[in-house]
Amino acid sequence: MKKVISLLSLIMLTLAQGFGQTDDSLIIKKISDEIFMNGTAYSNLRYLCKKVGPRLSGSTGAESAVEQTARMLKEAGADTVFLQPCMVPHWVRGAKEIGRATLTNKTQINLNIVALGNSVGTPPNGIDAEVVEVKNFKELDALGADKVKGKIVFYNYRMDPRYINTFQAYGDAGAYRGQGPSRAAALGAVGVIVRTLSPVLDDNPHTGATRYEDGKPKIPAVAISTNGAVELSKLIAEGKVKSIYVKTNCKMLEDAPSFNVVGELRGTEYPDEIITVGGHLDSWDLAEGAHDDGTGCVQSIEVLRAMKALGIQPKRTIRAVMFMNEENGLRGGSKYAELAKQENKKFIMGLESDAGGFTPRGFGYSASEAQSAKIEKWQPLFKQYGALEFTKGGGGADIGPLRSLGTALIGLNPDSQRYMDLHHAKTDVFEAVSERELNLGAVVMTAMVYLVSKYGL
Amino acid sequence: MKKVISLLSLIMLTLAQGFGQTDDSLIIKKISDEIFMNGTAYSNLRYLCKKVGPRLSGSTGAESAVEQTARMLKEAGADTVFLQPCMVPHWVRGAKEIGRATLTNKTQINLNIVALGNSVGTPPNGIDAEVVEVKNFKELDALGADKVKGKIVFYNYRMDPRYINTFQAYGDAGAYRGQGPSRAAALGAVGVIVRTLSPVLDDNPHTGATRYEDGKPKIPAVAISTNGAVELSKLIAEGKVKSIYVKTNCKMLEDAPSFNVVGELRGTEYPDEIITVGGHLDSWDLAEGAHDDGTGCVQSIEVLRAMKALGIQPKRTIRAVMFMNEENGLRGGSKYAELAKQENKKFIMGLESDAGGFTPRGFGYSASEAQSAKIEKWQPLFKQYGALEFTKGGGGADIGPLRSLGTALIGLNPDSQRYMDLHHAKTDVFEAVSERELNLGAVVMTAMVYLVSKYGL
Numbered sequence: 036m037k038k039v040i041s042l043l044s045l046i047m048l049t050l051a052q053g054f055g056q057t058d059d060s061l062i063i064k065k066i067s068d069e070i071f072m073n074g075t076a077y078s079n080l081r082y083l084c085k086k087v088g089p090r091l092s093g094s095t096g097a098e099s100a101v102e103q104t105a106r107m108l109k110e111a112g113a114d115t116v117f118l119q120p121c122m123v124p125h126w127v128r129g130a131k132e133i134g135r136a137t138l139t140n141k142t143q144i145n146l147n148i149v150a151l152g153n154s155v156g157t158p159p160n161g162i163d164a165e166v167v168e169v170k171n172f173k174e175l176d177a178l179g180a181d182k183v184k185g186k187i188v189f190y191n192y193r194m195d196p197r198y199i200n201t202f203q204a205y206g207d208a209g210a211y212r213g214q215g216p217s218r219a220a221a222l223g224a225v226g227v228i229v230r231t232l233s234p235v236l237d238d239n240p241h242t243g244a245t246r247y248e249d250g251k252p253k254i255p256a257v258a259i260s261t262n263g264a265v266e267l268s269k270l271i272a273e274g275k276v277k278s279i280y281v282k283t284n285c286k287m288l289e290d291a292p293s294f295n296v297v298g299e300l301r302g303t304e305y306p307d308e309i310i311t312v313g314g315h316l317d318s319w320d321l322a323e324g325a326h327d328d329g330t331g332c333v334q335s336i337e338v339l340r341a342m343k344a345l346g347i348q349p350k351r352t353i354r355a356v357m358f359m360n361e362e363n364g365l366r367g368g369s370k371y372a373e374l375a376k377q378e379n380k381k382f383i384m385g386l387e388s389d390a391g392g393f394t395p396r397g398f399g400y401s402a403s404e405a406q407s408a409k410i411e412k413w414q415p416l417f418k419q420y421g422a423l424e425f426t427k428g429g430g431g432a433d434i435g436p437l438r439s440l441g442t443a444l445i446g447l448n449p450d451s452q453r454y455m456d457l458h459h460a461k462t463d464v465f466e467a468v469s470e471r472e473l474n475l476g477a478v479v480m481t482a483m484v485y486l487v488s489k490y491g492l
Numbered sequence: 493m494k495k496v497i498s499l500l501s502l503i504m505l506t507l508a509q510g511f512g513q514t515d516d517s518l519i520i521k522k523i524s525d526e527i528f529m530n531g532t533a534y535s536n537l538r539y540l541c542k543k544v545g546p547r548l549s550g551s552t553g554a555e556s557a558v559e560q561t562a563r564m565l566k567e568a569g570a571d572t573v574f575l576q577p578c579m580v581p582h583w584v585r586g587a588k589e590i591g592r593a594t595l596t597n598k599t600q601i602n603l604n605i606v607a608l609g610n611s612v613g614t615p616p617n618g619i620d621a622e623v624v625e626v627k628n629f630k631e632l633d634a635l636g637a638d639k640v641k642g643k644i645v646f647y648n649y650r651m652d653p654r655y656i657n658t659f660q661a662y663g664d665a666g667a668y669r670g671q672g673p674s675r676a677a678a679l680g681a682v683g684v685i686v687r688t689l690s691p692v693l694d695d696n697p698h699t700g701a702t703r704y705e706d707g708k709p710k711i712p713a714v715a716i717s718t719n720g721a722v723e724l725s726k727l728i729a730e731g732k733v734k735s736i737y738v739k740t741n742c743k744m745l746e747d748a749p750s751f752n753v754v755g756e757l758r759g760t761e762y763p764d765e766i767i768t769v770g771g772h773l774d775s776w777d778l779a780e781g782a783h784d785d786g787t788g789c790v791q792s793i794e795v796l797r798a799m800k801a802l803g804i805q806p807k808r809t810i811r812a813v814m815f816m817n818e819e820n821g822l823r824g825g826s827k828y829a830e831l832a833k834q835e836n837k838k839f840i841m842g843l844e845s846d847a848g849g850f851t852p853r854g855f856g857y858s859a860s861e862a863q864s865a866k867i868e869k870w871q872p873l874f875k876q877y878g879a880l881e882f883t884k885g886g887g888g889a890d891i892g893p894l895r896s897l898g899t900a901l902i903g904l905n906p907d908s909q910r911y912m913d914l915h916h917a918k919t920d921v922f923e924a925v926s927e928r929e930l931n932l933g934a935v936v937m938t939a940m941v942y943l944v945s946k947y948g949l
Binding site: 067068071072196197199201234235394396419420421423424450452453456469470471472475 | 524525528529653654656658691692851853876877878880881907909910913926927928929932
């Protein structure tokens with residue numbers, strides 16, 4: 036009899052789980068229909084790109100972005116909207132950079148460059164020096180101080196097109212932008228030119244943060260477009276380059292006050308269990324920050340809007356967060372975790388969309404074994420939306436600091452093929468975003484948040 | 493002992509299969525590296541779009557496309573390149589269409605229209621008639637001949653955004669473009685205006701073939717842009733539209749001679765087993781036919797090029813085929829199957845890429861149970877390239893006629909989110925194609941062709 040009862044309970048449990056999945060599947064379809072029929076992510080993104088525009092930390096654009104996304108969160112139906120003050124680095128580019136190569140035949144050619152974020156500027160008259168090209172750090176080290184001292188180092192490392200996921204290629208090549216200046220400075224270089232991190236050949240230099248190492252001289256650092264890098268390399272190989280002149284006008288000002296923007300839907304049963312869903316509000320100054328990361332912001336707002344519009348009252352509290360300063364300091368993400376530690380609440384999950392508003396392929400998660408198993412059990416629900424690649428590892432820069440609180444971190448993984456073409460470049464504009472791809476990302480984010488709000492994690 | 497031997501053979505077989513997969517996995521990685529490092533699909537596509545341009549069946553563009561892709565196939569290293577003559581419909585648009593609504597207050601507004609492919613033109617002075625709007629066929633039938641006779645029918649059926657795969661939405665809404673004219677003509681209508689099949693609101697009318705039903709009057713048919721449809725519908729609802737004037741200048745000429753273009757790599761062991769891989773060479777006249785279907789053509793050429801460049805000698809014969817006339821007649825596909833029947837060879841598999849040059853998501857196949865099982869066994873090899881969605885059903889219009897020969901049909905399924913935005917519209921240009929997405933499609937196509945050439949099907 037006991038066995039029969041056990042068997043019966045097992046059957047009932049299985050049925051219940053079965054019904055649960057069907058039920059969830061229906062609700063997720065409703066979420067999808069709501070977002071595709073009435074979604075506001077695309078129009079919010081248009082506003083953020085075209086009316087607000089570039090919004091680097093400390094800029095007036097960033098200030099306006101704070102106000103406007105607070106408004107959008109209210110319109111989406113958040114129960115409360117609040118700001119979290121934080122101080123942010125305030126780097127300014129100043130006037131357009133000048134780059135010129137003087138050839139041995141005395142002609143000059145323009146170099147298509149932009150200063151790297153956080154870089155010091157050149158002296159007012161610029162720098163004029165011989166150039167040494169290296170393909171990688173090994174070649175730099177082989178040259179040694181003798182051949183580098185007083186020169187401009189040109190890192191011509193091509194982003195490796197053989198990686199299928201372009202974030203891997205970015206991770207590989209990114210060292211030259213990040214560490215390149217300090218490693219060259221350690222050998223006495225007076226400046227560096229870094230080949231743009233992009234898989235395509237074009238005339239758009241991409242900016243992005245460089246990181247000076249403590250104790251090393253800070254030397255000016257610029258990125259050159261991929262076409263420009265190819266051309267410069269050819270001229271150098273032909274022995275035609277006499278010297279290079281670079282003038283940049285950027286500088287780091289005093290830290291400025293800024294904010295994370297948070298919109299909350301209060302949980303009905305477990306209000307003290309917090310689900311965070313977000314993107315970062317700041318963007319580089321060259322473009323509209325559409326894919327990086329306007330899309331993550333408007334998708335996170337859409338999560339709240341869709342749940343509210345469908346009358347889904349979450350059991351657990353959901354916070355849509357627009358993080359400030361991901362690009363050159365991560366102060367917003369750090370502040371969010373710092374404040375989280377002070378609250379007497381449980382931050383159970385953080386979900387970030389900061390890999391572009393492209394068609395979603397799945398999720399990557401950094402979580403405990405038990406949490407991971409729970410997340411993986413939901414995978415079938417995401418299949419028909421194309422977000423079926425569930426992989427261990429991942430999260431997001433802004434939610435990263437939450438990990439120390441035991442929060443499960445989940446990153447939305449959109450298709451990566453087109454991201455690096457426009458990342459940190461002037462081509463990262465509203466027109467480069469597909470409305471359907473953006474919405475589909477919002478659908479699977481809302482579905483994930485819905486599941487965690489219902490079942491916990 | 494017998495048992496031990498059986499067990500031993502089983503282990504060895506498993507090992508061999510294991511090695512087989514590893515081996516194949518390594519070769520597919522080589523294919524991927526080759527295509528991402530040295531691929532010519534993107535430059536071939538640039539040529540096809542920018543130098544050849546639109547190439548509707550019977551046009552000089554189509555003639556030039558035949559010559560140029562024959563050249564590309566030779567350059568890719570095909571053992572032989574040959575043409576298959578076929579007669580094709582020759583429809584011409586003539587001068588730009590005129591569409592105008594006269595309002596009750598006597599003002600006129602322009603309608604953003606294009607003639608549908610295969611449509612008859614209006615009389616030289618155009619047609620001027622009252623308009624009736626219907627949302628669907630049900631509404632048309634409810635109106636009946638009394639209210640339709642002598643009028644222009646405006647089909648304002650919105651492409652349903654709730655379908656995740658946009659081809660399903662296209663299949664659903666496509667009936668209005670295909671059957672709309674004859675169904676309206678049967679009730680006495682003098683012309684039809686069909687809302688553009690696109691999920692986005694913009695000013696680009698999309699063309700595409702309509703099909704007149706035998707025995708029904710052939711009346712002029714045009715597509716109106718989605719923005720135009722919304723505006724017109726609003727004016728009609730407000731009772732402001734007095735009449736509509738449409739003038740089109742298109743006509744169907746006599747059939748014209750044309751060709752399929754075939755490039756062959758001869759199989760070393762089973763030369764009489766033929767693998768077909770292709771796309772269609774013709775394209776609508778409004779754009780460059782980049783995604784529809786320049787990408788399928790250059791990817792098919794790339795399959796041959798990559799195999800040749802890597803020195804892979806296929807056991808079975810591979811034919812890369814540029815099919816003519818998919819858009820408004822399917823004469824090339826029919827001719828290819830007709831000639832295949834006459835050859836004393838076995839056409840084991842056809843693979844078509846005709847859903848855009850977007851990031852590949854997987855394959856759909858129409859094949860026997862045994863063939864399907866074999867294909868599905870290869871799925872793990874495609875995972876790291878993101879083409880992991882293997883689904884039953886699918887193929888391609890041009891390879892469809894091969895099915896009667898028992899050929900397994902496989903369709904490449906790229907991500908569908910952006911396709912319908914530009915399908916058959918002037919925005920289907922080279923710039924809308926991502927080099928990496930195009931190449932990744934070519935990688936998985938080459939991998940599939942390689943596996944079938946090695947193992948048969």
